[in-house]
Amino acid sequence: MNSMEQQFLEAGTLMLAGMVFVFAFLSLLIIFIKTVLAKLAVKFPDPIAPNRNHSNKKKNKVVSGEISPAIIAVISGAVNSYRQQHSQQNFSLQKAKK
Amino acid sequence: MDSLTKLWLSTGLANFELGQVIMMLVGCGLLYLAIARNFEPLLLLPMGFGSILTNIPIAGFSEVGGLLHFIYYAGIDTGIFPLIIFMGVGAMTDFGALIANPKTLLLGASAQFGIFATLFGAIALNAVPGIEFTLKDASAIAIIGGADGPTAIFLASKLAPELLGAIAVAAYSYMALVPIIQPPIMRALTTIDERKIEMAQLRPVTKVEKIIFPLGVLLMTIFFLPAATPLVGMFCLGNLMKESGVVDRLSSTAQNELINITTIFLGLGVGSKLSAEAFLNVETLGILALGAVAFSIGTASGVLMAKVMNKFSKVPINPLIGAAGVSAVPMAARVANKVGLEANPHNFLLMHAMGPNVAGVLGSAVAAGILLALVGG
Numbered sequence: 001m002n003s004m005e006q007q008f009l010e011a012g013t014l015m016l017a018g019m020v021f022v023f024a025f026l027s028l029l030i031i032f033i034k035t036v037l038a039k040l041a042v043k044f045p046d047p048i049a050p051n052r053n054h055s056n057k058k059k060n061k062v063v064s065g066e067i068s069p070a071i072i073a074v075i076s077g078a079v080n081s082y083r084q085q086h087s088q089q090n091f092s093l094q095k096a097k098k
Numbered sequence: 099m100d101s102l103t104k105l106w107l108s109t110g111l112a113n114f115e116l117g118q119v120i121m122m123l124v125g126c127g128l129l130y131l132a133i134a135r136n137f138e139p140l141l142l143l144p145m146g147f148g149s150i151l152t153n154i155p156i157a158g159f160s161e162v163g164g165l166l167h168f169i170y171y172a173g174i175d176t177g178i179f180p181l182i183i184f185m186g187v188g189a190m191t192d193f194g195a196l197i198a199n200p201k202t203l204l205l206g207a208s209a210q211f212g213i214f215a216t217l218f219g220a221i222a223l224n225a226v227p228g229i230e231f232t233l234k235d236a237s238a239i240a241i242i243g244g245a246d247g248p249t250a251i252f253l254a255s256k257l258a259p260e261l262l263g264a265i266a267v268a269a270y271s272y273m274a275l276v277p278i279i280q281p282p283i284m285r286a287l288t289t290i291d292e293r294k295i296e297m298a299q300l301r302p303v304t305k306v307e308k309i310i311f312p313l314g315v316l317l318m319t320i321f322f323l324p325a326a327t328p329l330v331g332m333f334c335l336g337n338l339m340k341e342s343g344v345v346d347r348l349s350s351t352a353q354n355e356l357i358n359i360t361t362i363f364l365g366l367g368v369g370s371k372l373s374a375e376a377f378l379n380v381e382t383l384g385i386l387a388l389g390a391v392a393f394s395i396g397t398a399s400g401v402l403m404a405k406v407m408n409k410f411s412k413v414p415i416n417p418l419i420g421a422a423g424v425s426a427v428p429m430a431a432r433v434a435n436k437v438g439l440e441a442n443p444h445n446f447l448l449m450h451a452m453g454p455n456v457a458g459v460l461g462s463a464v465a466a467g468i469l470l471a472l473v474g475g
Contacts, residue, residue: 014214014217018469021323026207029460030200032318037310046302046306
């Protein structure tokens with residue numbers, strides 16, 4: 001029984017030491033990220049960022065070369081409404097003739 | 099007549115022992131879980147098959163000179179296989195979410211409470227007749243709470259090789275059960291309003307940061323916890339290969355071919371430890387029970403820590419992402435995302451949960467290092 005108590009004590013010490021160490025280690029890592037890495041991020045901004053813009057521009061060019069879906073939607077909407085109005089006018093004309 | 103008896107004696111049927119038959123059925127059970135239920139099939143399939151092979155009478159797969167014997171001693175006893183797998187995992191890990199929101203490291207740290215609390219449980223189980231766990235055994239069992247297969251196998255092979263089979267089976271089974279174990283605990287500990295919390299978008303992380311990060315982690319481990327450098331070192335090597343962008347071939351090998359080959363051998367090697375005398379005892383039941391406890395406590399302490407952080411933080415933190423602190427990448431993060439979506443269909447937590455998720459990997463590697471340093475010596 002005594003040895004069991006001793007084992008519990010050891011496990012307790014291990015738990016305390018372990019948790020304190022894990023928290024201390026990962027907190028240090030937080031400090032590392034917030035100081036060193038944050039500074040590095042400002043000093044050496046990503047070279048990929050302009051590339052991304054570049055590809056966006058390219059995409060835009062490609063899109064403007066073709067017809068964008070938004071424009072197609074607007075045109076087809078306009079055509080539809082024109083047709084509807086037109087057919088209503090025809091209808092009313094026909095009614096008037098009668 | 100004499101030769102007929104000899105022939106009969108050389109068949110499997112004449113030499114089967116009950117324990118071997120039961121262990122073959124256990125192997126079949128693992129195969130069922132892998133094939134029919136899709137539970138961690140990459141590992142449970144070779145592991146289940148290894149268990150069948152090792153229990154074949156006369157063939158002597160796991161005796162000196164047998165195939166599984168060599169696989170075990172070459173790769174698992176030496177700790178090489180889990181470390182190679184850890185390198186592959188490093189090459190697949192993106193620390194972006196963690197670097198963008200470093201506070202989540204605290205969640206990964208608090209979820210490791212599951213490991214250390216289970217130490218207590220394992221020692222307490224010594225009161226049960228038939229169970230006798232030393233502090234080394236207890237540490238190896240407790241690491242199941244880290245929810246990290248390679249780490250668990252690495253530590254068990256160093257501290258309690260005789261329990262390795264049961265520990266690996268428990269670790270991988272519970273990792274497969276993460277979507278079932280975690281959500282009830284997460285719901286019980288949070289209110290619906292907390293689950294609805296939407297988090298601010300993460301800042302973009304530069305390439306330089308991602309390259310320096312693994313080096314920084316390694317440097318800190320060298321300074322403060324050299325016992326963890328095998329795990330952390332291999333992990334950081336894999337991650338640096340990925341993020342540096344100059345060795346895409348090596349990075350791709352580490353996260354594909356190499357990790358696949360190693361997984362086959364690791365599964366077989368662990369399966370070879372599933373022999374009747376090592377597995378069929380009360381201690382295995384104790385290990386399975388402790389594994390579930392470890393997982394649950396880890397999940398709960400992650401969620402509770404996230405709740406506390408949400409109270410004190412200016413930026414809202416959804417407590418659900420705390421549950422991802424138990425590593426089990428990326429399953430735990432997906433679970434957090436899913437439970438979040440249930441409460442609020444516009445709430446996508448996946449990227450936010452990846453932060454504590456990879457923090458959990460680091461946390462459990464650090465915890466393993468501590469156990470190795472304090473108990474293993």
